Amino acid sequence: MSYKIYVDGQEGTTGLQILDYLSKRTDLQLLKIDSDKRKDISARKELLNDADLAFLCLPDAAAVEAVSLIDNKHTKVIDASTAHRTNRNWVYGLPELGNGQRERIAASTRVANPGCHATGFILLINPLLKMSILPKDYPVSCTSITGYSGGGRKLIAKYQHSEDSQNMGSPKPYGLKLQHKHLPEMTAVSGLDFPPVFLPVVSNYYKGMAVSIPLAADRLSRKTSVKDIQKIMSDFYADEKYVNVMPYEDDSLLEDGSYLNVEACNDTNNVDIFVFGHEEQILLVARFDNLGKGASGAAVQNMNLMLGLEESLGL
Template sequence: MKYKVFVDGQEGTTGLKIFDYLSDRSDIEVLRIDPDKRKDANARSELLNAADIVFLCLPDAAAKESVELVRNEKTKIINTSTAFRTDKDWVYGLPELKQQRELIRSATKVSVPGCHATGFILTIKPLIEAGILQPEYPVTCYSVTGYSGAGKSGIEEYENSALAAARKLNVPRHYALQLNHKHIPEMVMYSGLLHEPLFTPIKANYAQGLAMSIPLISRILPKNSTAKNIHEVLSTYFESERFVHVMPYESEAYLDEGDFLISECNNTNRLEIFVFGQKDKINIISRYDNLGKGASGAAVQNMNLILGLDEGTSLQK
């Protein structure tokens, strides 16, 4: 049996990557829209309602418009934009959270987590559940990501050497400095925190790969937990997961003369969590591909679950 799949937003970064994942699938028939009809509501509606699975790889407003065009109960929707991620009528597509797989398998509408939110939630949620971190803890975090996270226009800007030189894009750039990044609502809702984290994202002049860093101070944790304690909790939580791995506590072998390598999970659906620290200082870093586990890979993983297939089909560990 072949499943019909339509990618609404097929020309964007996420949509193109999904096509890559599906290109060798004999069980998938990809429905395509003529480029000159991408904004034709009737043409899109026809494909949206003909598909078993629809990926929405669109800006928020356009994604909401597409949902309104789906008029049958057969089509399952996987949204990759910010729209609907905190909507209670949509299932949050992070299978590695406890009990989340079963919700995804039976869902008709799933929202793929934001790239920054993915590493944040997978770090914070297990610690809160274990009583290691209190929900009211004043969490700070920052992430460093490749420019592909800025979308098609951002990629074109960075890869145009003249424009990149004129705008001095060769150095890392902090952004969302009003502390209102669009991923923050889902970071709060699904982590179990009571308050927003102080989150600073940084984009840098390399294509892909993301590292989310969360520092903690053990003396203000409820159990005065050490880095070793936190490593044990995270290791236990994810011990049976194929895509999320807690790396050995003594992680020097995975560093480059003491330096952290952000891009080691590129072109995979793998997310690796490292726990560093001494005395009362702890730093937890998760690394993954912002285009893989942070976007398109996660979308395909959710599709596999919805269709009742092995969730790792066509995904690289």
């Protein structure tokens, strides 16, 4: 059986990446829209309703509008925007959450694809919350460094082609009002009592990211060593194809035994989880491709589940 797939917003960064994944598939029929009709509501509505599954790679308001254009019960939707990530009528598209999340995605017709920063944050913190090692009222802080492709076409152009490109060399913290758009899903999906203090950083390379969470050992719910944390993470994700928990204190995993290469998972759907630290302090790090597991790779993974296909097909 050939499934009809439509990408609404197929000329954006995520949309193009999804099309790149899907164009190699023989089990899918890609529905295309002429460039001059990209904003033609009638043309988009026809394709949205003709599709077995539609990806929405649009700004939030446009994604909400796109959903309203679907007037049948068979078109499944994966929304890559932030519009529906905390909507209880939508399923959060992170199969690795456990507790039947993979099955919920497979049974759903409406799935919200996670944000890139939120993906790393939730994968790091979820096992410790589930095991009641991290209190829900813990004052969590998080830093996430990512390549400039995470900012979409405008930021890519600024880094690659503008007169300002020569001044874009150093890492640039942003979201300094501490109200980043991923915070609602980071809080809601993790189940924390309070939003984390979250600092995103964009740097002068195309893609690849590392999300890090520091923890004070004496603030955990019970005495837990760094090695214990690594084993808990390893056991939690033991059956997950795309989450790799790295061995503790293996310097061969670092460049020159000291540096973490944030681009090492690029062009994959993988997430590498590291646990660093000592008796008093612990550092959790998730490394992945912001355009892979952080966006289009996750979307294709969710599509496979929703269509009843092998989860890793095309990835």
